[in-house]
């Protein structure tokens with residue numbers, strides 16, 4: 001892609017980072033383990049350099065991520081809009097982690113766009129928008145946290161500052177985005193980075209427990225309900241769908257993070273190549289779509305549901321009744337039948 005404007009070089013960025021800056025780190029809507037892990041990992045590095053740093057998330061995020069080092073310093077935009085807006089406006093550098101289009105951070109996006117700060121994108125999603133001044137972007141990276149590691153160690157040559165806190169955050173990002181090191185993106189290089197992070201203090205067993213064995217009883221019962229009552233298996237298309245109404249979410253007192261990972265259970269059925277979790281949210285219907293092998297989940301999300309993502313993990317949304325979205329999703333499958341039954 002042709003970049004129009006003048007880009008910051010690595011040398012120029014290093015020079016900027018050599019003196020204290022006012023830095024904002026932000027990440028995508030409804031942050032996941034990689035969004036928070038990459039953000040708080042970079043935060044833990046930058047504060048050691050004497051910068052004034054704040055992590056601002058567009059929205060809240062799951063409680064199973066609240067244990068992360070320096071979580072108490074995070075500002076949630078929807079809860080502290082004025083303070084967040086001031087920080088963005090006054091920042092000299094804004095790091096944009098684990099997303100690459102400003103629409104992914106809601107109203108915060110326009111504030112970031114308007115800010116005079118230099119913008120640094122560290123990301124691994126397809127099709128970045130041209131809003132940044134410096135880019136460390138690689139779609140083959142398993143996580144933004146892997147790219148933050150590479151940024152600190154190889155680009156800034158500052159690996160000596162990866163302490164236990166930084167290592168724990170970056171490890172969390174890599175672990176969650178690689179499906180606990182099982183997706184094809186978890187290359188031997190990723191395992192080597194993880195091993196380094198363990199050597200630097202990340203307690204891999206503890207971190208796994210904090211993230212994955214930290215469910216509320218409601219969350220587990222909700223999962224059970226989805227699997228026994230809401231799962232639809234369409235064998236003709238090797239596809240499984242779980243759809244959930246807002247009444248059902250309320251019945252299980254669902255909170256942020258409670259629906260995360262549910263779609264993976266649908267995908268884990270033998271022979272299933274495509275799985276969707278379709279949820280009625282207050283404003284719109286949201287889809288999480290997962291696939292195996294080379295089936296493009298992101299293509300379906302982009303073409304029909306105003307979204308996108310990775311080939312095997314994508315998302316979208318629709319402003320229609322839940323049933324209409326479920327029926328539309330089913331009607332699309334015929335177009336992909338050959339690929340789905342291959």
Ligand SMILES: [Mn+2]
Pocket residue numbers: 034035098124142143144177
């Ligand atoms: Mn990510």
